[in-house]
Amino acid sequence: MLTGRALSARLASLLLTLWLVSVLVFLAGQVLPGDVARVMLGPFADAQAVAALNRQLGADQPVLVQYWRWFSAALGGDFGTSLSMRAPVAPFVLASLGRSAALAGIILLFLVPLGVGAGIVAGLNQGRLADRLIVLAGVSFGIVPDFVSGLLLLLVFGLWLNWLPITGAAPDGAGFWTSGYYLILPALPLVLNLAGYLARMTRAGVIEALAADYTRTAILKGLGRRQVIVRHVLPNALTPTVAVLATQSGYMLGGLVVIEALFGIQGLGNLVLNAAKSRDFPMLEAGVLVMATIFVLSSAIGDLAQALLDPRQRRRASL
Amino acid sequence: MTKRNEIDTLRNLSGDIWNVAVDEYANGYLKRRDLLKYAAFIGLTGFAASHGLGFPGSARAAAGGGTVRVGLGQPTKAIDPVTVTDPASIGVLSQVGEYLILDDPKDGLQPKLALSWEADETAKRWTFKLRPGVKFHDGRTVTAKDVVASFERLVDPNSGSSALSAYKGILSKGGAKIVDDETVAFDLDQSNSNFPFYVSSDVYNAVILPADYAGDFEKNFNGTGPFKLESFRPKQGASFVRNPDYWGDKALPDRVEIKFFDDEQAQVVALQAGQLDVIPSTTRLELAIEGNPNFKLLSVQASSHDAVHLRTDQAPFTDKRVRRALALTLDREAIVKGLLKGRAVAGNDTPFAPIFPSADPSVPQRRQDIAEAKRLLAEAGVPNGFEVTLTTERAYDIPDYAVIIQNFAKKAGIDIKLNVLPQDAYYGSATFGSSPWLDSNLGITDFGHRGTPDIFLNATLKSDGAWNAAHFKNADYDALLAEYGKARDLQAQRVAAGKIQALLLDETPEIISYFSQYSRISSAKVEGVRFTAISHLLLDRVSFVQA
Numbered sequence: 001m002l003t004g005r006a007l008s009a010r011l012a013s014l015l016l017t018l019w020l021v022s023v024l025v026f027l028a029g030q031v032l033p034g035d036v037a038r039v040m041l042g043p044f045a046d047a048q049a050v051a052a053l054n055r056q057l058g059a060d061q062p063v064l065v066q067y068w069r070w071f072s073a074a075l076g077g078d079f080g081t082s083l084s085m086r087a088p089v090a091p092f093v094l095a096s097l098g099r100s101a102a103l104a105g106i107i108l109l110f111l112v113p114l115g116v117g118a119g120i121v122a123g124l125n126q127g128r129l130a131d132r133l134i135v136l137a138g139v140s141f142g143i144v145p146d147f148v149s150g151l152l153l154l155l156v157f158g159l160w161l162n163w164l165p166i167t168g169a170a171p172d173g174a175g176f177w178t179s180g181y182y183l184i185l186p187a188l189p190l191v192l193n194l195a196g197y198l199a200r201m202t203r204a205g206v207i208e209a210l211a212a213d214y215t216r217t218a219i220l221k222g223l224g225r226r227q228v229i230v231r232h233v234l235p236n237a238l239t240p241t242v243a244v245l246a247t248q249s250g251y252m253l254g255g256l257v258v259i260e261a262l263f264g265i266q267g268l269g270n271l272v273l274n275a276a277k278s279r280d281f282p283m284l285e286a287g288v289l290v291m292a293t294i295f296v297l298s299s300a301i302g303d304l305a306q307a308l309l310d311p312r313q314r315r316r317a318s319l
Numbered sequence: 320m321t322k323r324n325e326i327d328t329l330r331n332l333s334g335d336i337w338n339v340a341v342d343e344y345a346n347g348y349l350k351r352r353d354l355l356k357y358a359a360f361i362g363l364t365g366f367a368a369s370h371g372l373g374f375p376g377s378a379r380a381a382a383g384g385g386t387v388r389v390g391l392g393q394p395t396k397a398i399d400p401v402t403v404t405d406p407a408s409i410g411v412l413s414q415v416g417e418y419l420i421l422d423d424p425k426d427g428l429q430p431k432l433a434l435s436w437e438a439d440e441t442a443k444r445w446t447f448k449l450r451p452g453v454k455f456h457d458g459r460t461v462t463a464k465d466v467v468a469s470f471e472r473l474v475d476p477n478s479g480s481s482a483l484s485a486y487k488g489i490l491s492k493g494g495a496k497i498v499d500d501e502t503v504a505f506d507l508d509q510s511n512s513n514f515p516f517y518v519s520s521d522v523y524n525a526v527i528l529p530a531d532y533a534g535d536f537e538k539n540f541n542g543t544g545p546f547k548l549e550s551f552r553p554k555q556g557a558s559f560v561r562n563p564d565y566w567g568d569k570a571l572p573d574r575v576e577i578k579f580f581d582d583e584q585a586q587v588v589a590l591q592a593g594q595l596d597v598i599p600s601t602t603r604l605e606l607a608i609e610g611n612p613n614f615k616l617l618s619v620q621a622s623s624h625d626a627v628h629l630r631t632d633q634a635p636f637t638d639k640r641v642r643r644a645l646a647l648t649l650d651r652e653a654i655v656k657g658l659l660k661g662r663a664v665a666g667n668d669t670p671f672a673p674i675f676p677s678a679d680p681s682v683p684q685r686r687q688d689i690a691e692a693k694r695l696l697a698e699a700g701v702p703n704g705f706e707v708t709l710t711t712e713r714a715y716d717i718p719d720y721a722v723i724i725q726n727f728a729k730k731a732g733i734d735i736k737l738n739v740l741p742q743d744a745y746y747g748s749a750t751f752g753s754s755p756w757l758d759s760n761l762g763i764t765d766f767g768h769r770g771t772p773d774i775f776l777n778a779t780l781k782s783d784g785a786w787n788a789a790h791f792k793n794a795d796y797d798a799l800l801a802e803y804g805k806a807r808d809l810q811a812q813r814v815a816a817g818k819i820q821a822l823l824l825d826e827t828p829e830i831i832s833y834f835s836q837y838s839r840i841s842s843a844k845v846e847g848v849r850f851t852a853i854s855h856l857l858l859d860r861v862s863f864v865q866a
Contacts, residue, residue, distance in 0.1 A: 043746035084396035
C-alpha cells in the first residue's frame with residue numbers, strides 16, 4: 001500500500017505546484033497590456049477617473065504588495081473581491097465550478113459506457129470488422145475538434161430536428177432533470193471526441209490481458225469464456241483506462257472554454273477567460289487555482305486508483 | 320390648415336430661437352421632421368401633439384402580454400449605471416433605468432423624467448422642469464435632489480464615472496443645483512447650446528438614480544423604467560416584469576428575459592431555433608439571416624464612424640496637400656456599398672454626420688479624384704508617392720476597411736503597410752506616449768454614435784483634445800469651435816458648422832469616409848422593438864404578431 005511518506009510527499013508537491021501556479025498567473029497578469037481601471041472604464045474614459053479607480057482597487061500598488069495582499073488573504077480562505085464584479089470571488093468560482101461539474105457529469109455518463117464498451121467489443125474482436133470500424137470511428141471523431149462537431153450537432157439536433165435546446169444554460173429555476181436535459185447537446189461533442197481515445201486505451205488493455213499468462217492459465221483451468229473475461233481480463237484491462245478517465249475529468253472541469261462559449265454555459269473555463277480579459281486578478285487567480293487543483297488532484301486520484309487496481313504499480317508507488 | 324396659416328401659428332409658439340427654425344421650415348431649408356426634432360430640442364414639448372403631428376407609433380393600440388426573450392453579449396463587469404460602458408450592460412440597463420431625456424433616433428429628444436427645459440441668454444445656465452410623481456421601483460418619489468445627486472456623481476472623478484470625459488469642460492462638480500423639488504438648474508463651465516443632449520440617453524451613464532445610491536445597482540436594479548427586476552443571475556442573465564407603477568404608458572409585454580452569451584454565433588443559432596426574439600447585429604450575423612423571412616434586420620441612422628487620423632506633426636502628413644491626396648484616393652460610395660452593404664452614408668472628412676441638424680449640407684462632398692491626388696503629391700514634392708504604416712485595431716469591419724484604404728492609396732502611388740493590433744493593445748493606456756491609437760502616424764479608430772458632434776469635435780480635433788490622435792493644432796479651428804458652442808439657434812450653428820467643415824476639408828487631419836447605421840436582428844414575430852444607436856434597447860412597446 002501507499003506509505004504515509006509517499007502521501008505527504010505527494011501533498012507537498014501538490015501545494016508547491018499550486019503556489020507556483022499562483023505566482024505565474026500573477027506575473028502573467030502583469031505582462032498583459034493595459035491596466036484594470038482602463039479596461040473597466042474603456043479607452044475613452046478620462047485619465048483622472050482611471051487613476052481614481054486604480055487607487056480604489058489597489059491596482060496602483062507594486063506587484064509584490066498586490067500579490068502578498070492576495071496571498072495572505074487566500075491563506076485565510078478569503079479569495080478577495082472581484083475587481084470587475086465588485087463582489088466576493090468565491091461564490092462566482094463555486095457557481096461556475098458547479099456548472100462545469102454538471103457538464104462533466106453528463107459527459108462521463110455517456111462517455112464511460114460508450115468508450116469502455118466499444119473498447120471491450122473491439123479488443124475481444126481484434127482484427128475483425130467490428131474492431132476496425134470502432135477504431136476507425138474513434139480516430140475519426142477524435143480528430144474533429146469539439147467546436148466543429150459542436151456546431152454540427154447544434155445545427156442538426158438543435159436547429160433542423162429541434163430535438164434539443166441549443167443553449168446549455170437552463171432557464172431560471174429549472175430542476176435537476178431539466179438542467180441535465182439542457183446539457184446533453186453541449187456534452188455530445190466531448191463524448192464523441194474523447195470516446196475514441198478511451199476505446200483505444202481499453203482495447204489495448206483488453207488485448208494485452210487476453211494475451212497474458214494469467215488469462216491462458218484461467219482458460220486452461222477450464223473457466224468459461226464469460227468468466228475469463230469478467231474475472232480476469234477486464235479488471236486488468238481497465239487499469240490504464242481509469243488513469244485516462246481521471247486525467248480527462250480534469251480537462252472537463254475547466255478546459256472546455258470553446259464548448260462553454262458555444263452553448264452559453266458559465267463554467268470555470270469561461271470564468272477564467274473573462275477574468276483574464278477584464279484583468280480581474282482575484283477572479284483569475286481563484287479560477288486558475290481551482291482548475292490547477294482539480295488537474296493535480298485528478299491525476300493524483302488516477303495514480304492512486306491505478307495503484308489500487310494494479311499490484312505492480314502499488315509496489316512502485318510505495319517506494 | 321394651409322402652410323401659411325400653419326407657419327403663423329408656429330411663430331406664436333415660442334421666442335426668437337424658435338422663429339429662426341420656423342423661417343427655415345417656411346423657406347424649405349428644414350424638413351418637417353427636423354422641425355419636430357428641433358421643437359423637442361428647445362423644450363417645446365406638446366407642440367407636436369397639439370398640431371396633430373403625433374409621433375409615429377405612439378398611439379397605436381397593440382395586444383399586450385408575453386415574454387420578450389433577448390440575447391446580449393456578456394457584460395464585462397458588474398452592471399452599474401455610473402461605470403457602464405459595454406453594449407450588453409446598456410441593453411440591460413435600458414429596461415429599468417431612465418434619463419431626463421431620451422434621444423430617440425427617429426424623433427429626436429423626447430422628454431422622459433424632464434418635462435421641459437430652457438437656457439438663459441448665454442446658454443450657460445440650463446433649467447429643467449421635472450415630471451412630477453415619478454416613482455423609483457422601491458416606491459420613493461423622484462425629486463430634484465435625486466437628479467442633482469445623479470449628475471454630481473457622474474462628474475466626480477472619484478466615483479469611477481465613465482461619463483467624466485463627456486462632461487469635461489462642460490459640467491463640473493457643483494454645477495448641478497436644486498431650484499425647487501421639481502426644478503433643476505445646471506451652471507455650465509462654458510456656453511453650450513447642445514446641453515440637453517448631455518443629460519439625455521446620449522450620455523448613457525446619466526441614468527437618474529436615488530440620491531443615496533451606493534454603487535450596488537445589481538442588488539435591486541432600482542430605477543424608474545417601465546420594467547422592474549424579477550431576477551438577476553450574474554454572468555447568466557436577468558429577467559424583468561412590467562412595472563405597474565410606471566408614470567407613462569404601461570409596458571405591453573409581461574416580462575423581458577435576457578440571456579448573456581460569450582459567443583455571437585450562439586446568439587444567432589438561438590434566434591434561429593426560436594429561443595430568442597431579439598439579438599444584436601454584426602455583419603457576420605446578418606449573413607446568417609439574409610433572405611430568411613422569419614427574421615428582420617432593424618436599423619437606425621447613427622453618427623458612428625471609423626476615423627482615420629493623419630498625424631499632422633509627423634512626416635509625411637505635415638503637408639496638408641499630402642493629407643488631402645490620401646483622402647482623395649477613396650471611393651466613398653464604393654466603401655458604403657461594398658464594406659457596409661449600403662447601411663451607411665458617405666462622410667465628408669468631418670464629424671458632422673448628415674443626421675445632425677446643425678451640419679451644413681452645402682459644403683461640397685469630397686469624391687475620389689486620383690488625378691488631383693497625384694497632382695497634390697507632386698506639388699508637395701512626392702510625385703512618386705511614399706511608404707507609410709497604418710496602425711489599427713482588430714475589431715468590427717476595421718481590418719477590411721484598412722485593406723480597402725491600402726488598395727485605393729496604391730492608385731496614387733502611396734504604399735501602405737498594415738499593422739493590425741488586438742483592440743486593447745491598440746488603445747494601450749489611452750494617453751499620449753503609450754498608446755498606438757494616439758501615437759501612430761496613421762491609424763483607424765472606431766467611434767460610437769453620439770447625438771451631437773460636440774464630443775468628436777472637442778476631444779479628437781481641438782488642440783488640447785484628449786483623443787487628438789492627429790495631433791492637430793489649429794487656432795482657427797479652436798476659435799470656430801468656440802463660436803459653434805455659443806451659437807444659440809440652428810442657423811447660427813449651421814453657419815459655424817459650415818466654416819468648421821470647410822476648414823477640416825482643407826486641412827484634413829482626419830478622413831471620415833462613412834457614418835454607419837446601427838442594427839439589431841429580431842424575429843419576424845415581434846413588433847415594436849426600438850433601440851438607440853448607443854445600445855439602448857427599449858422593449859415596452861413590443862407586441863407579438865399572431866401567426
